[in-house]
């Protein structure tokens with residue numbers, strides 16, 4: 001059997017594989033991040049942090065659904081200093097460490113990004129798209145705020161930096177965001193975050209399945225894969241090759257990952273499947289992806305990356 005090389009490079013940082021965890025489930029505590037370090041995940045991505053420790057939203061704030069999940073976690077995290085302190089130990093796993101920051105204001109993001117500059121974190125992902133904080137609209141849907149934030153963050157950040165984007169549903173929005181990124185370039189984008197403010201109702205209890213925000217929460221998993229694929233594809237076509245695209249949304253099998261590869265993703269992240277199946281999911285999806293690529297005679301990511309055929 002031919003070997004398949006799934007290694008990928010983003011901003012001169014090499015990843016041994018195509019698949020990593022998403023900033024989301026099971027990446028908040030040191031024990032959880034250690035488990036990711038010991039797994040086949042090609043990087044360790046931390047839970048989006050805020051300046052201070054946060055309990056997050058009230059429970060129940062997560063529910064499995066037949067084809068994914070809905071959640072309104074509310075950024076439960078240890079506070080950024082805890083992640084700064086962990087970095088030396090996380091680096092021992094010899095894989096890239098990506099820290100995710102999600103400040104409650106631009107000032108918070110600037111302070112945290114500055115602080116992470118002086119660490120050995122390999123990359124910084126700034127989350128512009130958490131839909132679950134009451135009274136805090138997603139930056140990614142406000143293009144003026146996005147532009148201002150990116151301008152100021154870019155000016156202070158020398159490390160490879162990316163932004164985690166919300167899903168867009170109109171090409172004029174995708175184009176507007178791509179134009180801002182072209183003006184203030186980032187090394188990568190991560191797309192998509194959950195479909196924010198969806199509502200799942202249990203007809204037996206006659207209530208929403210999660211409690212925060214009256215039941216409104218981010219939809220994840222298989223439901224959102226076509227949206228994720230479309231956003232990856234659109235941004236890949238709009239952004240220069242120097243801005244890498246990390247795809248997220250509904251990846252549960254090697255075939256799902258392969259679809260993201262065809263759309264143009266340089267790497268992919270796993271959220272709901274990791275939540276539901278734990279760390280073995282990384283090795284399983286990687287094996288499935290390799291087998292699918294082998295069956296097509298592909299030996300490396302570039303054989304298929306972005307090569308979506310047209311009908």
Ligand code: SIN
Nearest residue numbers: 073074075130131132
């Ligand atoms: C959360 O903690 O509420 C989810 C994070 C996100 O959607 O970015």
